[in-house]
Amino acid sequence: MKVVKENIAEILTDASGINIEAQKVEVSQGDRGDFSYPCMQLTKKLEKNPRKIAEEIKEKIDLGDTDFLDKIEVAGPGYLNFFVNRSEFGETVEKTLSTDGMGVDKRDGKVLVEFSSPNVAKPMHIGHFRNNVLGDALQRIFRFVGYDVTSENYIGDWGTQYGKLVYAYKQFGDEEELEKNPMEHLFHLYVKFHKEMEQDEELEEQGRKWANRIENEEEEAYGLWKKFREISINYHKNDYERMGVNFDRWTGESTMLEETDNALEEGVEKGVIQRDNDGSYFVEFEDLPTTVLRKADGTTLYLSRDIANLKKRKSVEGFDYNFYVVGSEQSLHFKQLFKICERMGLDTDGCEHISYGLLSLEEGSMSSRKGRIVRLSEVIDKAVEKAEEKISSEKAMKNAEEIGIGALKYANLSVTKQKDIMFNWDEILTFEGDSGPYLQYSNTRAKSILRKSSETPELIGEFTDDEFKLVKKVSQFPETVEQAVKQREPTKIANYLSKLCEEFNTFYHNSPVLKADLEDKKRRLKVLEMFEKVSSKGMELIGITPIDEM
Ligand code: ARG
Numbered sequence: 001m002k003v004v005k006e007n008i009a010e011i012l013t014d015a016s017g018i019n020i021e022a023q024k025v026e027v028s029q030g031d032r033g034d035f036s037y038p039c040m041q042l043t044k045k046l047e048k049n050p051r052k053i054a055e056e057i058k059e060k061i062d063l064g065d066t067d068f069l070d071k072i073e074v075a076g077p078g079y080l081n082f083f084v085n086r087s088e089f090g091e092t093v094e095k096t097l098s099t100d101g102m103g104v105d106k107r108d109g110k111v112l113v114e115f116s117s118p119n120v121a122k123p124m125h126i127g128h129f130r131n132n133v134l135g136d137a138l139q140r141i142f143r144f145v146g147y148d149v150t151s152e153n154y155i156g157d158w159g160t161q162y163g164k165l166v167y168a169y170k171q172f173g174d175e176e177e178l179e180k181n182p183m184e185h186l187f188h189l190y191v192k193f194h195k196e197m198e199q200d201e202e203l204e205e206q207g208r209k210w211a212n213r214i215e216n217e218e219e220e221a222y223g224l225w226k227k228f229r230e231i232s233i234n235y236h237k238n239d240y241e242r243m244g245v246n247f248d249r250w251t252g253e254s255t256m257l258e259e260t261d262n263a264l265e266e267g268v269e270k271g272v273i274q275r276d277n278d279g280s281y282f283v284e285f286e287d288l289p290t291t292v293l294r295k296a297d298g299t300t301l302y303l304s305r306d307i308a309n310l311k312k313r314k315s316v317e318g319f320d321y322n323f324y325v326v327g328s329e330q331s332l333h334f335k336q337l338f339k340i341c342e343r344m345g346l347d348t349d350g351c352e353h354i355s356y357g358l359l360s361l362e363e364g365s366m367s368s369r370k371g372r373i374v375r376l377s378e379v380i381d382k383a384v385e386k387a388e389e390k391i392s393s394e395k396a397m398k399n400a401e402e403i404g405i406g407a408l409k410y411a412n413l414s415v416t417k418q419k420d421i422m423f424n425w426d427e428i429l430t431f432e433g434d435s436g437p438y439l440q441y442s443n444t445r446a447k448s449i450l451r452k453s454s455e456t457p458e459l460i461g462e463f464t465d466d467e468f469k470l471v472k473k474v475s476q477f478p479e480t481v482e483q484a485v486k487q488r489e490p491t492k493i494a495n496y497l498s499k500l501c502e503e504f505n506t507f508y509h510n511s512p513v514l515k516a517d518l519e520d521k522k523r524r525l526k527v528l529e530m531f532e533k534v535s536s537k538g539m540e541l542i543g544i545t546p547i548d549e550m
Contacts, residue, residue: 001089001092001093001096001103001474001476001478001479002022002177002478002479003092003096003103004035004068004084004092004475005022005025005035005198006022006090007066007068008022008025008035008037008069008082009021009024009025011061011066012025012037012057013068014060014082015057015060015061016041016042016046016053016057016060016113018045018046020037020325020366021072024037024041025037025475026038027029027472028081028082032075032079032081032304032517033071033073033081033082033083033122033511034082034083034084034089034472035081035082036075036078036079036080036081036082037079037080037082037511038050038078039053039054039057039080040077040080041050042318043078045393046195049078050077050078051077051078051495052076052108053078054074054078054079054080055074057080058072058073058074058080066361067085067088068084068088068089068092069082069083069084069085070083070084070086070284071083071383079181080523086462086463086468086471087226087459087463088467089472090459090463090468090471091358091459092529093474093475093530094279094459094469094526096475096478097474097477097530097533099503100115101144101145101146101478102477102478102481102533102534102537103477103478104144104145104478104481104482105145105147105478105482107145107146107147107322107485108147108148108320109147109148109150109321110147110148110150110317110318110321111142111148111150111319111320111321111323112149112152112313112319112321112322113135113138113139113142113149113150113151113152113323113325114135114151114152114153114154114324114325115131115132115134115135115136115138115139115151115152115153115324115325115326116128116131116132116135116153116236116240116245116247116325117154117155117156117326118155118156118232118236119156119157119161120155120156120157120162120228120229120232121161121162121183121186121187121189121190121228121231121232122186122187122190122371122373123164123183123187123235123259123375123376123377124236124239124373124375124376124439125301125373125374125376126359126360126361126373126374126375126379127327127358127378128376128413129243129359129376129379129380129408130356130359130412130421130550131325131326131327131356132240132243132376133193133243133409133412133413133498133543134243134325134356134412134413134417134490135151135253135325136151136243136244136245136246136356136543137413137490137493137541137542137543138323138325138488138490138540139151139393140356140540140542140543141481141484141490141493142485142542144481144537145481145482145485147321148550149248149481151246151247151248151249151318152233152247152248152249153247153249153250153251153256154231154251154252154253154309155229155233155236155250155251155253156253156302157229157232157252157253157254158210158252158254158257158302159211159253159302159471160207160208160299161207162211162214162225162228163207163208163209163210163211163212163213163214163221164190164193164204164206164207164210164211165186165189165193165204165225165228166210166213166214166221166224166225166228167188167193167203167207167209167210168189168190168192168193169186169189169224169228169435172189172192172193173185173189178231181229182234182235183221183231183232183235184434186228186231186232188283193207205427207368208297211299212297213390215299222312228449229252229254229407233250238377239376239377239380240389242377242401242405242541243380243405243543244405244545245543246359249348252307253302256305256308256309256312257305259308259309259311259312260300260304260305260307260308260356261300263304263307263344264293264294264300264304264307266274266282266283266344267283267293267307267344268281270343270345271342272340272344273293273340274297278296279294279298280292280294280295280296280297280328281304282292282429283340283514284523285339288332288335288336288339289332291303293307295440302333302403303333303336303337303340306333306337307337307340307344310322310337310346310348310351311341311343311346314346314347314348314349314350314351315346315347319350320349320350321350321351321352322350322351322352323354323488324351324352324353324354324355325351325354325356326353326355327355327356327357327358328355328356328357328358330353330355330417331353331355334355338351338353338412344500352488354488355417355418356415356417356418357417357418357419357420357421358420358421359412359420359421359423360421360422361374361379361422361423362423362424362425366424379408380405380408381426382402382425383404383405383407383408383425383429384400384401384403384404384405384538385404385405386407386425386429387401387402387404387407387429387437388400390403390429390431390437391403391550393549393550396547396549396550398549399547399548399549399550402482402545403436403437403440403442403547403550404429405545406436406437406439406440406544406545407428407429407435407436407437408428408436408540409436409543410428410435410436410494410542410544410546411423411427411428411436411437411484413434413490413493413494413542414434414494414495414498415491416489416491416493417488417489418490432548433498433501433502434498436458436500436544437550438498439497439498439501439535439539439544440544440545440546440547440550441550442501442504442505442535443501443532443535443536443539443546444546444548444549445508445533446504446528446535446546447548449513449525449528449548450528450529450532451527452514453514453521453525455518455521455522456522456525457522457523457525457526457528457529458474458522458523458525458526459523459526460519460522460523461519461520461523463523463527464511466506466507466510466511467507467511467523467524467527469503469506469507470503470504470506470507470531471527471530472525473499473500473503474500474530474531474534476496477496477534477537478539480492480493480496481493481541484541490541493538493541493542494542496538497535497538497539497542500531500534500535500538501535504531504535505545507527511524513525513528
């Protein structure tokens with residue numbers, strides 16, 4: 001708990017005469033007290049050996065002046081180990097957790113979290129699952145720490161591929177089929193078009209023609225494009241609803257067209273963007289590949305639209321942070337984007353590409369052009385099916401969806417975002433440890449005990465070792481959330497929750513609650529209450545739904 005670290009740091013500062021920061025105070029491992037400070041950090045400044053420094057500091061501290069420390073020991077090559085007064089510590093933790101922010105520093109600032117951003121006419125695939133889970137957790141965490149967050153789904157709804165789609169529909173489409181199975185039909189057309197194109201290059205040209213027609217808002221082309229866009233959005237909404245993911249706004253590349261033209265002209269004027277003889281625009285870099293921003297036929301590109309979009313978010317809408325949650329395969333894109341914007345003199349402070357690695361199944365990979373993709377909805381279906389196999393009680397069956405999805409979310413978030421992940425269905429659906437179901441299970445168990453008792457939880461008597469270990473783990477919640485914020489890494493919270501539940505289960509295994517003596521019972525109920533509070537909030541922050549029955 002930060003308050004406690006701050007107190008210790010203050011005592012250390014007074015005793016050593018050197019300003020010692022709270023974050024240098026560590027949570028002890030094993031039985032070396034509760035917190036420690038490595039005096040090795042002071043050897044240079046004090047020009048003494050660390051063991052000696054530790055001894056001298058200890059001499060200067062008068063434990064009579066503080067309520068919250070019981071004992072200080074010098075250990076090893078120069079550690080100061082602090083033993084807190086358990087009751088005082090428990091009270092502090094309990095008080096801190098009952099505040100709104102639960103001990104987490106409040107931040108302010110306008111934050112844009114863009115995530116998901118799927119393309120039109122294709123169902124979301126397994127890679128989007130990782131994106132959605134990560135982006136959603138980030139929006140939840142940023143909001144909790146006080147930022148004014150806007151989450152945005154910036155869909156890929158513009159470009160020559162939609163000309164191809166309109167053409168494919170006119171060639172091979174079926175109105176009835178489009179009514180009945182809209183997304184299936186669009187995806188089928190998409191795949192068919194690419195297959196046909198391999199034989200007939202003329203198709204490419206047709207696609208371009210229809211893309212122009214969409215761009216010029218000609219009735220038929222534009223109408224179909226709009227319809228396909230609508231179909232896709234409705235289809236995606238279903239997936240988001242299942243995942244419990246919400247956006248504050250939906251935008252798309254097609255909303256940026258005018259601004260894009262303006263931004264490109266601005267870039268040309270400023271000498272950042274160059275014009276080629278054929279009329280196309282491009283940018284050269286010292287250390288990155290050259291990129292085109294306007295084709296010879298006048299059409300703009302994905303990257304061009306992002307330039308205009310960045311400018312809008314930063315200069316017009318005034319976001320302090322502009323986060324893009326997008327897979328690592330687009331890191332070059334974002335490097336180029338930020339570089340171009342910087343050169344144009346746009347404000348790029350707080351613009352960050354939050355990237356993540358690949359997610360795959362043991363079953364194999366995908367290629368959407370050939371129609372082989374693992375759909376997001378299939379992945380969820382499979383997880384839910386597996387959850388149903390594992391659930392033993394009738395009553396818990398209604399929670400299979402939440403358990404399956406929780407398992408998937410946890411499996412994504414328990415691995416740092418940069419790393420690739422390969423799913424193993426049995427591992428992610430275990431109820432035993434380090435899994436989504438394990439978090440839900442522990443939380444459910446704590447709640448059920450709390451429900452069964454009519455006693456008022458209260459911090460009285462002395463904590464046992466197991467109780468206190470759990471209290472200490474609970475106390476690390478605020479700093480864990482802060483790490484997650486600083487590193488844009490929900491994994492910090494996921495891993496913390498897993499350890500927290502382990503501690504809970506040890507406690508629960510060793511300490512009867514309902515059958516204990518009144519004093520022990522009241523105290524243990526309080527410990528359970530603190531655990532429940534932190535575990536529920538933690539799960540909420542990573543988008544895993546607590547459930548009532550497992
Ligand atoms: N629609 C793009 C895709 O599916 C992702 C968009 C990412 N966001 C952005 N501002 N470029 O690959």
